[in-house]
Ligand SMILES: CC(=O)N[C@H]1[C@@H](OP(=O)(O)OP(=O)(O)OC[C@H]2O[C@@H](n3ccc(=O)[nH]c3=O)[C@H](O)[C@@H]2O)O[C@H](CO)[C@@H](O)[C@@H]1O
């Protein structure tokens with residue numbers, strides 16, 4: 107198992123670009139099965155999850171080629187409807203193949219997905235909506251057998267604006283007979299990116315980015331070229347790297363509109379932030395201010411995927427902060443590791459109370475999930491002395507070349 111060794115206390119300075127979003131490229135790769143044609147996807151990050159999605163596409167008969175940050179998929183010869191279980195269990199986004207394969211093949215066999223262990227992650231909303239569109243779904247031995255001779259457009263009211271359920275419905279409905287309306291849809295930027303990809307292949311869909319998405323089914327699709335949006339969570343993580351080390355970092359190739367909630371909270375901690383639409387400079391304070399409350403919410407609220415990194419920053423703030431995690435039930439696994447580094451944090455249910463410590467000290471800690479692992483890296487950058495962060499594979503699910511980017515900013519980090 108690889109680990110990061112970080113010598114803390116270096117001020118991060120410099121300029122780095124931000125690559126395309128994991129949470130965009132994964133559903134878009136799943137969507138490439140729909141067009142029965144070719145898709146060329148630019149600005150794709152080199153990540154373990156992306157590799158797994160490529161392997162899934164290969165396993166069902168697609169041709170897949172990667173050259174640097176471009177992925178080419180030819181989905182004309184899909185030959186299998188069973189998605190290999192060992193791949194599905196590796197990540198959450200594999201479940202999006204349900205909608206995509208129902209659309210393309212009218213059937214799919216898939217197991218329950220994996221992904222970060224951050225609390226129960228049911229798929230009841232996905233299943234209910236696909237049934238409303240006319241699919242039959244039978245469950246046996248941990249597998250879901252889904253079939254639909256013809257999907258039929260309908261009105262779907264989501265009980266919660268689930269990102270994955272919204273994506274699954276979009277992928278199934280673009281070929282359904284008639285009109286589908288998704289109400290209380292997720293509004294994340296990745297949903298807009300998926301809509302743009304679908305428009306690129308000829309789908310009739312609009313409304314992504316609002317709570318109501320309207321889809322008029324069509325019968326055939328074309329080839330497409332598509333560029334993935336910048337990863338707003340990677341951008342936010344590097345912003346905190348600057349904030350936590352009192353650094354001065356410039357981020358290029360970002361979409362500032364997508365990170366407004368992160369900018370607002372970091373300004374409250376005393377960071378100076380200057381930006382235009384695609385570039386941002388963040389200067390960290392000598393010591394961050396505590397923030398009275400941070401609450402994770404669906405977009406455009408503060409992202410749950412930035413909660414752990416924010417707690418790392420607040421653990422050295424001047425004063426007490428309260429962070430409430432409203433999306434996932436068990437997303438505080440990083441807290442016990444931060445405590446090993448000298449943080450003073452108590453959790454009560456969904457709430458973390460963080461009393462800022464004067465400093466953190468280097469320690470041997472374990473990354474237990476993707477963003478929790480990133481939080482430990484951030485804490486180690488600020489800590490006095492050496493930290494060893496074990497099980498970096500979680501972090502590599504979501505950060506392309508993390509140690510290289512941090513080294514370019516003057517961090518003392520190596521992977522062994
Ligand atoms: C690959 C990807 O894009 N992952 C993101 C996606 O995950 P994901 O798509 O899994 O997140 P959802 O928006 O679906 O989940 C949000 C909440 O809804 C609940 N829920 C969801 C579906 C369902 O059928 N039933 C149900 O109860 C979940 O348990 C969770 O409590 O959005 C999350 C919330 O922004 C992010 O943290 C993840 O990084």
Ligand SMILES: C=C(OP(=O)(O)O)C(=O)O
Nearest residue numbers: 198199221222411476477
């Ligand atoms: C929770 C995350 O990912 P996934 O949904 O793929 O597990 C994440 O990106 O923080």
